[in-house]
Amino acid sequence: MKASELEKKFDEGVEDVIDEFDLSSATRPNREQKRVNVDFPLWMVESLDREAQRLGVTRQSIIKVWIAERLEKAG
Numbered sequence: 001m002k003a004s005e006l007e008k009k010f011d012e013g014v015e016d017v018i019d020e021f022d023l024s025s026a027t028r029p030n031r032e033q034k035r036v037n038v039d040f041p042l043w044m045v046e047s048l049d050r051e052a053q054r055l056g057v058t059r060q061s062i063i064k065v066w067i068a069e070r071l072e073k074a075g
Helices: 003-012 042-055 059-074
Strands: none
Touching: 042 059
16 A cells, blocks of 8 residues: 555545554653662662552652653753
8 A cells, every 4th residue: 555545544534554564563762661679778769659550540650751751850
């Protein structure tokens, strides 16, 4: 299928165009994961847990978000 045909289908909204893609090998660039271990003092872990519970997220999620925000500011 040509790109113009796909765009037309998408723009018209008549058909779901997702079936036109092979998603079996789809990747998100720069989203590869690498596991790291970090040791925190107990008071930090407890504070993280309280804040994560308040926000309704996991400890890991809050750590990722906070680090991402800090890196964006620095970058």
